[in-house]
Amino acid sequence: xxxxxxxxxxxxxxxxxxxxxxxxxxxxxxxxxxxxxxxxxxxxxxxxxxxxxxxxxxxxxxxxxxxxxxxxxxxxxxxxxxxxxxxxxxxxxxxxxxxxxxxxxxxxxxxxxxxxxxxxxxxxxxxxxxxxxxxxxxxxxxxxxxxxxxxxxxxxxxxxxxxxxxxxxxxxxxxxxxxxxxxx
Amino acid sequence: xxxxxxxxxxxxxxxxxxxxxxxxxxxxxxxxxxxxxxxxxxxxxxxxxxxxxxxxxxxxxxxxxxxxxxxxxxxxxxxxxxxxxxxxxxxxxxxxxxxxxxxxxxxxxxxxxxxxxxxxxxxxxxxxxxxxxxxxxxxxxxxxxxxxxxxxxxxxxxxxxxxxxxxxxxxxxxxxxxxxxxxxxxxxxxxxx
Numbered sequence: 129x130x131x132x133x134x135x136x137x138x139x140x141x142x143x144x145x146x147x148x149x150x151x152x153x154x155x156x157x158x159x160x161x162x163x164x165x166x167x168x169x170x171x172x173x174x175x176x177x178x179x180x181x182x183x184x185x186x187x188x189x190x191x192x193x194x195x196x197x198x199x200x201x202x203x204x205x206x207x208x209x210x211x212x213x214x215x216x217x218x219x220x221x222x223x224x225x226x227x228x229x230x231x232x233x234x235x236x237x238x239x240x241x242x243x244x245x246x247x248x249x250x251x252x253x254x255x256x257x258x259x260x261x262x263x264x265x266x267x268x269x270x271x272x273x274x275x276x277x278x279x280x281x282x283x284x285x286x287x288x289x290x291x292x293x294x295x296x297x298x299x300x301x302x303x304x305x306x307x308x309x310x311x312x
Numbered sequence: 313x314x315x316x317x318x319x320x321x322x323x324x325x326x327x328x329x330x331x332x333x334x335x336x337x338x339x340x341x342x343x344x345x346x347x348x349x350x351x352x353x354x355x356x357x358x359x360x361x362x363x364x365x366x367x368x369x370x371x372x373x374x375x376x377x378x379x380x381x382x383x384x385x386x387x388x389x390x391x392x393x394x395x396x397x398x399x400x401x402x403x404x405x406x407x408x409x410x411x412x413x414x415x416x417x418x419x420x421x422x423x424x425x426x427x428x429x430x431x432x433x434x435x436x437x438x439x440x441x442x443x444x445x446x447x448x449x450x451x452x453x454x455x456x457x458x459x460x461x462x463x464x465x466x467x468x469x470x471x472x473x474x475x476x477x478x479x480x481x482x483x484x485x486x487x488x489x490x491x492x493x494x495x496x497x498x499x500x501x502x503x504x505x
Contacts, residue, residue, distance in 0.1 A: 170432055171432070172432055191425075191428060191429060191432060192428070193428050193431050210424070210428050210429075211428075212417060212424070212427075212428050212431075216408075261421040261422075261424060261425055263415075263417045263424055265415060265417075266410060266412075266461075267410060267461050267479075278421070279421030281417070281419055281421075283415070283463065283479075283481070284410065284412060284415065284461050284463060284479070285410075285461035285479035285493060286479070286493075287493065297419070299479070299481055299494060300479065300481070300493050300494045301479070301492075301493035301494075
């Protein structure tokens with residue numbers, strides 16, 4: 129492992145020949161789970177930022193190549209084997225803030241310098257599951273609760289808000305299946 | 313023939329020999345060429361008065377050719393090219409725009425598995441791995457707003473505008489305003505103006 133790769137926190141499990149590079153990989157990694165990040169074998173997260181909350185878990189399979197993307201996990205992001213994710217892509221399993229206006233005021237106060245440890249209101253979160261052999265192009269956004277089926281191809285710049293069936297080819301915001309004539 | 317090192321450069325690099333430019337051009341930094349691998353003759357040609365500002369990047373495969381027209385401005389865009397990208401005269405390309413003529417990932421999941429394995433084995437991108445590039449043509453006088461993505465095979469007609477953060481998946485006619493993801497024509501511009 130090159131010496132300038134970041135030292136992973138103690139609850140990160142990195143499989144044989146896997147590598148995490150980039151100075152900001154763990155800048156926003158706060159997971160207190162027994163294993164907060166687990167990576168299979170021969171995978172490379174190059175410039176990927178793991179923004180993992182206290183209860184968050186990220187599981188990445190083997191033989192994956194993740195470029196400069198951001199994984200925001202408050203609950204769980206699960207990525208299969210042979211997955212490729214392009215740069216500037218964001219994968220998030222939460223909404224970051226409450227939807228209800230009154231709760232959002234509470235959240236703003238809890239996050240402020242004056243909060244003195246006020247707990248934040250609960251925030252909607254649902255796991256994101258990315259299947260084996262999925263390709264996610266650069267500049268995509270994958271929202272909470274989404275499952276992307278094995279072998280799916282997500283075009284650059286897509287915003288995935290709903291489940292993608294296995295083997296599907298999607299693009300757009302919200303991402304929709306590209307019909308056969310458009311792929312020609 | 314201008315010097316291939318830039319006097320004002322913060323990065324310790326040189327402009328590749330197959331980049332054609334002259335004293336009327338402005339290139340902010342040689343850092344833009346860190347992923348430049350084209351061996352084609354005149355792989356990148358800059359028109360008279362064209363400018364390449366910092367945060368721009370030329371990720372060019374071995375056979376890639378990019379042409380940038382007279383007085384065109386590339387203000388921090390990433391150009392990923394394996395075959396051909398042409399940018400017309402007076403075009404304005406904003407920051408974080410991605411012009412990509414080849415997604416470089418096979419559509420078939422089985423082939424993609426081999427592709428990802430090749431990248432991991434070589435510790436570098438397996439350039440042009442059996443995927444077909446489809447050239448991009450940006451017409452003269454086109455303005456592309458910030459954070460847009462232009463996908464392979466797209467032609468944008470002269471005089472058109474692409475709104476910020478759009479994703480252009482199919483060609484845009486001339487003198488139109490297109491926006492959204494996927495981008496749709498939302499207005500026509502009179503060519504007389």
